[in-house]
Amino acid sequence: MATSSLKEQVYQELARVTHAISNSKRMELIDVLSQKGFSVEELSKEIAMSVASTSQHLQVLKSAKLVETERQGNFIIYRITDDNVLKLVSAVRELGFRKFAEIERVIHDFKTDRNILESYTLDDLLLRARKEKVMLIDVRPEAEYDAGHIPNAVSIPLTQLKKRMNELPKDRKIIAYCRGPLCVMAIDAVKLLNQKKFNAIHMEDGYVEWKLRALENRN
Amino acid sequence: MATSSLKEQVYQELARVTHAISNSKRMELIDVLSQKGFSVEELSKEIAMSVASTSQHLQVLKSAKLVETERQGNFIIYRITDDNVLKLVSAVRELGFRKFAEIERVIHDFKTDRNILESYTLDDLLLRARKEKVMLIDVRPEAEYDAGHIPNAVSIPLTQLKKRMNELPKDRKIIAYCRGPLCVMAIDAVKLLNQKKFNAIHMEDGYVEWKLRALENRN
DNA sequence: AATCTATTCAATTAATATGTTGAATAGTTG
DNA sequence: CAACTATTCAACATATTAATTGAATAGATT
Secondary structure, eight states: OOHHHHHHHHHHHHHHHHHHTSSHHHHHHHHHHTTSOEEHHHHHHHTTOOHHHHHHHHHHHHHTTSEEEEEETTEEEEEESOHHHHHHHHHHHHHHHHHOHHHHHHHHHHHHHTTOOOEEOHHHHHHHHHHHTOEEEEOSOHHHHHHOOOTTOEEOOGGGTTTTGGGSOSSSOEEEEOSOTTOOHHHHHHHHHHHTTOOEEEESOOHHHHHHHHHHHHO | OOHHHHHHHHHHHHHHHHHHTSSHHHHHHHHHHTTSOEEHHHHHHHTTOOHHHHHHHHHHHHHTTSEEEEEETTEEEEEESOHHHHHHHHHHHHHHHHHOHHHHHHHHHHHHHTTOOOEEOHHHHHHHHHHHTOEEEEOSOHHHHHHOOOTTOEEOOGGGTTTTGGGSOSSSOEEEEOSOTTOOHHHHHHHHHHHTTOOEEEESOOHHHHHHHHHHHHO
16 A cells, blocks of 8 residues: 555645644744734734844745735835634644643742732623623724724734823722733733722733634634 | 843744754654654664664753653664644645645656546545545555544554455545555555555545544634 | 845755664563 | 563754854845
8 A cells, every 4th residue: 555655745745734833932822823914023022032043934834825915115015824823823832731730830920029919811891791791902003903803892012001091980899801812911001000999900812813713703 | 132042042042943844854753743653663664764763863852841851671762752843843844845836746756656646635525425434544554543533433554454455445535544645555455456446536635634624613 | 237235056064863783681481 | 579561761863053263144224
C-alpha cells in the first residue's frame, strides 16, 4: 500500500497549521489580531518585540494562512483570515485552561495581587445584566471598539479612564471588559474604579468570546 | 505594570499545548489514539517509527496532558485525556482542510488513483441511509470497533474483507467507514468491493466524527 | 522622478528539536 | 526472587528555530 505517503503528506500539512501557533509570541499575535487588523509596527509594540522579528513571525502565520495582509497607504495591515482561526485558538485555550493548573494559578495570583475577588462571565452578563441595570464599559483602545464591540457597551479606553470617571454612575454596577481572558486591561480598570469607590466588576470574557457566541447562535 | 509577565507566562503555557501537536508524527499519534488506547509498541508500528522515538513523542504529548497512561499487565496503554482533545484536533483539521489546497489535492489524487468518484459524509448517512436501506460496515481493526462504533455498523476489518465477502449483499448499497478523513482503509475497501461488482461507497467521516457529533447533540 | 518610510530579507549566533542507537529501569510473571 | 520484557533514559549527530542587527526593497507621497 502507498498509504503511508498520503498520510505523511497530510499530517505534515496539518502540522504546519499547529506549528504556526506553537510559539508564545505568535499565539499572542493571533490573540491581538482577533480584535482587529493591525500594522506590523503596532503589533511589534503590542508584543514587545523588534519590528523585524515581528515581521518574521507574521510571515510564519501568513504561510500557514492564519493571517492575511492588505495594504493601506504606507502600512500593511495584518488580519485573521477567518473565524475558524478564532475557533482553533478558543479550543487551544479551553484545553490549556482546563489542563494546566499553572495557568489558573498565574491568573489567580495576578488577580489577588489586585484585590479582584469576583468577576463576571459572558453568561452572567447575558442572564443577570438586564435585571440589575448595569453599565457595560469597553476599556480596549478606541480603534478596537470601533472595529466591533458588545452591544450597548460604552467605550472608555483604560488610558482615558482617570479623566473620564465623571461619566460613570456611582449608584449602578459597572462591568468592564477588554479583549478576553488573557487581557488584563479590565482588571486594571476595575482596580482603579474601586479605589474611587465605584461599584465595578470585571468580566473575564471579552469581545472575541462574545463574537464566537454570536457565531454559534447563528448556526 | 507587571502585565507583560502574566501574558508571557500564560502564552507560554498555551504554546506548550500547540507545540505538542506541532509535529506530524505526534499529530498522527493523536489521530490513532482518537480511536482507542494503544501500547507504545502498537503505536510505533502504526506510525512507522522506532519504539524509543515513539516513546519520546508520547512523553511530549503526556507532558502537555493531551494523553495519559495506564498500566495493563506488562503494557502501558496510552489514551487521549478527554474529548476536548478531539475538538482541538478537529478544529485544526477543519482549518487545514479549508486552507490548504495541497491537502485536498493530495487526497483527490489518491482517490482518483483508486477510481473513487463519490463518497458519503456523515450527514448523507444520517439523512439518506434509512430510506435507501444501506449496509454500514466498519473496516477498522476489530479492537477499535470493540472500543466504540457507529450504531448498526457491522465489523469487517479490511484485512478480513476478501474472505468475508460472502456476508455482504449484492442488492444493497454498502457504505464503508474507518477512522476518519485521513484514513484510507475505507477507500481501499471500496475499491476491493467494487472490483467484485458490489455497490460500495466510502464515507469520509469516521468514528471520531460520529462521536463528536454525538457529543454536540448531548449539549 | 526622487525621497521617504514601513516592511522584508540576509547573515549570524545561540538555543532547541529530531531521530538513532544502545543501555538502564521498573514492573510482571513464573 | 530471578528472569523477562515493555518502556524509558542518555548520548550523540543533524537539522531546525528564534531573535538580533543592519541592509535592501517596494510602494506611496511630494
